[in-house]
Amino acid sequence: xxxxxxxxxxxxxxxxxxxxxxxxxxxxxxxxxxxxxxxxxxxxxxxxxxxxxxxxxxxxxxxxxxxxxxxxxxxxxxxxxxxxxxxxxxxxxxxxxxxxxxxxxxxxxxxxxxxxxxxxxxxxxxxxxxxxxxxxxxxxxxxxxxxxxxxxxxxxxxxxxxxxxxxxxxxxxxxxxxxxxxxxxxxxxxxxxxxxxxxxxxxxxxxxxxxxxxxxxxxxxxxxxxxxxxxxxxxxxxxxxxxxxxxxxxxxxxxxxxxxxxxxxxxxxxxxxxxxxxxxxxxxxxxxxxxxxxxxxxxxxxxxxxxxxxxxxxxxxxxx
Numbered sequence: 001x002x003x004x005x006x007x008x009x010x011x012x013x014x015x016x017x018x019x020x021x022x023x024x025x026x027x028x029x030x031x032x033x034x035x036x037x038x039x040x041x042x043x044x045x046x047x048x049x050x051x052x053x054x055x056x057x058x059x060x061x062x063x064x065x066x067x068x069x070x071x072x073x074x075x076x077x078x079x080x081x082x083x084x085x086x087x088x089x090x091x092x093x094x095x096x097x098x099x100x101x102x103x104x105x106x107x108x109x110x111x112x113x114x115x116x117x118x119x120x121x122x123x124x125x126x127x128x129x130x131x132x133x134x135x136x137x138x139x140x141x142x143x144x145x146x147x148x149x150x151x152x153x154x155x156x157x158x159x160x161x162x163x164x165x166x167x168x169x170x171x172x173x174x175x176x177x178x179x180x181x182x183x184x185x186x187x188x189x190x191x192x193x194x195x196x197x198x199x200x201x202x203x204x205x206x207x208x209x210x211x212x213x214x215x216x217x218x219x220x221x222x223x224x225x226x227x228x229x230x231x232x233x234x235x236x237x238x239x240x241x242x243x244x245x246x247x248x249x250x251x252x253x254x255x256x257x258x259x260x261x262x263x264x265x266x267x268x269x270x271x272x273x274x275x276x277x278x279x280x281x282x283x284x285x286x287x288x289x290x291x292x293x294x295x296x297x298x299x300x301x302x303x304x305x306x307x308x309x310x311x312x313x314x315x316x317x318x319x320x
Contacts, residue, residue, distance in 0.1 A: 001127040001216075002181070007232035009086040009125075015059055020220050020235050023121050024203070024262075024300065025063035028292035030278070032066025034269040035201065038318055039067065039116045040074035042199055045315040049197060050113040053078040056106070056185075057122035059089065061096035067118070068097070078116065081109055106188050114197035114311070117189055123245070124204050124237040126181040128216065131158055133174040138163055141175075143228070150228040164210045174212045177238055183248045186309075190252035193311040200249075200309045201317070203262060206240030215239035242307050249309040257308040257320040263301025265319040271297065 014020045024031040043051055053071075055064050064080060071077065080100040084090055090102055103109060130141040132154065142155035160168055167176060189200050218227040220234035227236055246256035275293045279286040308317045 001236050001238075004231040005125050005127075005236050006085070008235060009089065011088065011232075013060070013088055013092060014235055017222075021222060023059060024296055024304070025059065025066065025120065027295050028289070029066045030271055030274050030293065031266070031296060032063040033070040033274065034266060034271060035063060035118055035120075036067030036070035037074065038201065038269055039118070039199075040071045040076045042310075042315065042317050043076055043116065044074065046114075046197070048075075051076075051078050051116050051198060052081055052110045052113055054081045054083065054109060054115050054117040056083045056117065056119040057125065058082045058084055058093055059121075061093035061100075063118065063120055064093075064100075065096040079110075083109075106185060106192070109192065111192070111196065115189075115192055115200075116198055117193075117200035118203075119200065120203045122204070123179070123182050123185070123202060123240045124206070125235070126179055126185070128177045128179045128238045130214065130216070131163065131176045131178065133170045133172050133176075135172050138168075138176075150231060152228070167210060167212060170212055175214050176210065176212055177215060177241075179238070179241070179244075182240065183244060186245050186248040187252050190249040190254040190309055193309060194253040197311045197314065199311065199314060199317060201306065202240075202242075202245065202308070203265075203304055203306045204240045205303045206242055206259075206305060208243045208259060209241035210243070211241075242305060246307055246309075253312060254309040255312065255314075257310065257317055259305040259307045260320055261302050262304035262306055263297035265306045266297055266301065268319045 015026055016022060058064055080097055081103060082093055082100050083103045083106060085104050093100060131138050132141050138158040140155040140158055141152050144151050144153045163176065193200065215238045216227055218225040218234045218236050225234050242259040250256050271293060275289050278289050308320060310317060
């Protein structure tokens with residue numbers, strides 16, 4: 001999954017109608033603006049410390065561009081840092097956001113100020129491991145290559161203590177997905193927040209785990225595809241376990257908030273007022289603005305969820 005997604009994102013712009021999928025920032029400016037106002041409000045109530053803006057997996061840079069515009073009206077104009085490895089997407093981000101600094105991972109982020117971190121549809125693309133219950137215990141699912149055909153196969157046995165206690169005696173065939181990569185990134189960010197101050201906002205699709213069941217999926221041309229066909233030519237993702245992310249952050253000393261559904265979070269942040277204001281400014285686009293709002297708070301609004309992590313002593317973030 002890691003190898004396939006690294007190639008996939010390095011070789012194309014996957015977003016928009018001509019790509020494979022559309023994210024919330026690409027649907028409407030309202031999404032990025034409200035994320036920016038969320039950050040500015042928290043920064044203001046924390047005493048307006050010196051901060052850096054961080055986005056993980058920034059896509060085309062649309063979210064940050066919209067957020068910066070909103071934050072500036074509140075007096076916040078932080079330096080921008082992107083965690084992005086794709087040369088194609090770095091080029092697109094540079095067009096939308098001038099003066100950004102790029103990083104391959106979170107280890108090189110600024111260490112001399114508080115951090116305001118945003119990760120929208122970032123964690124779902126990080127690699128997972130699938131653990132399958134057999135007749136004689138749990139095994140990890142691996143991927144075998146036969147000629148040009150990729151197939152899932154049963155791998156080595158997994159120690160039982162790796163499996164959450166309530167799930168250990170699941171019926172044969174049960175499958176558990178875990179993401180050590182997601183836990184590692186969360187822990188690294190939480191350590192930074194505890195040491196430097198700040199907050200992180202994660203918005204993605206997922207669940208409160210641990211839960212049994214397979215969520216690995218491939219998307220190409222806005223339609224589902226076989227994850228084992230043509231690896232590297234479509235987006236691979238899996239549902240995010242928000243319970244695990246919050247536990248990982250709290251284990252490092254950060255405070256966890258949520259999860260709440262994206263729809264609830266956006267409504268609390270004021271998407272209805274913002275949509276009305278945009279419609280008054282551009283009445284010829286009122287129907288499109290209403291449709292965009294409905295996409296963000298409709299089906300996507302219930303599928304996607306938001307969690308936040310804050311440094312000790314930082315105020316409660318809005319929307320939670």
